[in-house]
Amino acid sequence: MKNEIVRCECVDMAIDGTGIAKSGDLVVFVKEMIKGEIADVKITKEKKSYSYGIIDRLIKQSPERMVSDCPIAYKCGGCDFRHISYDHQLELKKEILANILKPFTVLDIIPDENHYYYRNKVQIPYRDGKMGFYRKYSNDIVEFADCLIESETANHIIEELKDLLKDHPQAAMIRHILIKQNHDHSELMLGFIVWKKIDLSDIIAVLVDKYPSIRSIILNINEKESNVILGEEEILLYGEPFIIDEFHGIRVKISLKSFYQVNYRQMLKLYELIRQLSDCDINSRVLDLYCGIGTISLYLTKTAKQVTGVEIVKEAVNNAVENARMNGIDNIDFILADASKGMDRYLKEKDIVIVDPPRKGLSKELIDSLIGHDIPRIIYVSCNPQTLARDLKLLENAYQIDEIHPVDMFPYTIHTECVVRLSKRIEAKKENI
Numbered sequence: 001m002k003n004e005i006v007r008c009e010c011v012d013m014a015i016d017g018t019g020i021a022k023s024g025d026l027v028v029f030v031k032e033m034i035k036g037e038i039a040d041v042k043i044t045k046e047k048k049s050y051s052y053g054i055i056d057r058l059i060k061q062s063p064e065r066m067v068s069d070c071p072i073a074y075k076c077g078g079c080d081f082r083h084i085s086y087d088h089q090l091e092l093k094k095e096i097l098a099n100i101l102k103p104f105t106v107l108d109i110i111p112d113e114n115h116y117y118y119r120n121k122v123q124i125p126y127r128d129g130k131m132g133f134y135r136k137y138s139n140d141i142v143e144f145a146d147c148l149i150e151s152e153t154a155n156h157i158i159e160e161l162k163d164l165l166k167d168h169p170q171a172a173m174i175r176h177i178l179i180k181q182n183h184d185h186s187e188l189m190l191g192f193i194v195w196k197k198i199d200l201s202d203i204i205a206v207l208v209d210k211y212p213s214i215r216s217i218i219l220n221i222n223e224k225e226s227n228v229i230l231g232e233e234e235i236l237l238y239g240e241p242f243i244i245d246e247f248h249g250i251r252v253k254i255s256l257k258s259f260y261q262v263n264y265r266q267m268l269k270l271y272e273l274i275r276q277l278s279d280c281d282i283n284s285r286v287l288d289l290y291c292g293i294g295t296i297s298l299y300l301t302k303t304a305k306q307v308t309g310v311e312i313v314k315e316a317v318n319n320a321v322e323n324a325r326m327n328g329i330d331n332i333d334f335i336l337a338d339a340s341k342g343m344d345r346y347l348k349e350k351d352i353v354i355v356d357p358p359r360k361g362l363s364k365e366l367i368d369s370l371i372g373h374d375i376p377r378i379i380y381v382s383c384n385p386q387t388l389a390r391d392l393k394l395l396e397n398a399y400q401i402d403e404i405h406p407v408d409m410f411p412y413t414i415h416t417e418c419v420v421r422l423s424k425r426i427e428a429k430k431e432n433i
């Protein structure tokens with residue numbers, strides 16, 4: 001019953017990071033409870049076959065429990081595991097992945113040794129004079145002074161903006177602030193996502209003077225009532241419409257609308273892992289689906305014969321083409337297309353296919369195309385283990401699932417990136433002949 005106190009033992013972790021606790025036959029999802037802990041739990045909500053609860057009193061505490069070092073932990077929707085030691089987070093994340101990806105074997109997670117201030121992109125909603133993160137499962141804005149996973153410069157700029165926008169006549173037109181930085185923080189892009197065109201010249205003058213790393217300020221106009229953050233129209237307010245970063249000796253331009261991995265240190269490991277698992281050599285013809293600004297494609301050109309990247313966002317493809325030119329790489333081409341359909345013609349005579357889709361995973365059409373071609377090696381990079389599990393089950397008749405390597409791109413959150421190596425089954429090859 002609601003408000004009842006029940007003594008429970010946490011027996012597992014749910015995929016959103018809450019503890020799954022049991023008291024006899026009663027199953028309770030308990031916020032911030034860690035596997036192995038025993039607690040008196042207050043029931044907050046009852047469903048037919050399970051309940052939700054919060055810890056009223058901890059009876060047996062996990063040795064891996066820590067006091068959170070973030071003043072807004074669990075108020076904002078950012079981190080899920082601020083109360084758990086980093087090493088134990090990795091163990092729990094691996095168990096959660098293994099449960100979702102059963103029967104496939106999941107290897108140990110590649111850790112981020114320095115797991116603070118790791119994000120190079122911050123996206124902050126602004127409403128009614130408040131700037132912060134959304135509370136979990138809500139549209140309430142939780143303000144913060146120092147987010148421990150965003151970059152420190154971004155934290156300072158957000159604090160500065162809170163002041164500058166107070167009483168500013170145009171402030172009500174702002175919907176989101178977006179900040180992107182390169183890895184050594186020498187270049188910063190600031191995006192104002194607004195309902196309609198506004199004049200921010202006074203604010204820009206102050207920011208540019210105070211933060212010399214600002215290379216780009218863009219006004220992005222989004223008049224639509226939806227949860228898609230960026231609109232179509234962009235106006236360059238200062239500098240250039242991109243920032244430049246460098247990874248593994250390759251320089252890349254990143255624009256406001258283009259995807260770029262948020263954790264640079266782990267991105268280096270992720271790309272090297274992809275290269276190694278792909279067995280890419282001088283004879284390899286590679287197709288990189290969902291290629292963004294072409295980072296994986298560009299990295300693989302160092303060993304491959306030829307690489308083709310496919311991406312749906314026009315600005316990202318423009319960046320990718322320019323990135324190849326800027327680095328003097330010519331065994332590469334990029335195609336602006338929807339990778340979920342019509343890929344048969346690009347799959348012909350490919351030795352390696354990389355797929356790195358958004359959270360919804362691969363389309364049935366693309367999976368059928370992959371099954372229909374004799375691709376010796378597929379590398380599936382996924383940020384959503386649930387759609388990955390679904391897709392691997394569809395692919396496994398034709399492709400053997402060799403290895404699943406998780407990479408901790410998002411410390412303190414429940415999220416993990418997985419890199420999976422698949423090899424065409426010999427029997428499946430014969431059937432296709």
Ligand SMILES: C[S@@+](CC[C@H](N)C(=O)[O-])C[C@H]1O[C@@H](n2cnc3c(N)ncnc32)[C@H](O)[C@@H]1O
Pocket residue numbers: 258259260261289290291292293294295296310311312313316337338339340356357358
């Ligand atoms: C997870 S990101 C990966 C990008 C890139 N591989 C990287 O490491 O930076 C997914 C990319 O897929 C693109 N995308 C989303 N839907 C797509 C589609 N239907 N066809 C092609 N690209 C798509 C997104 O714009 C984004 O750049």
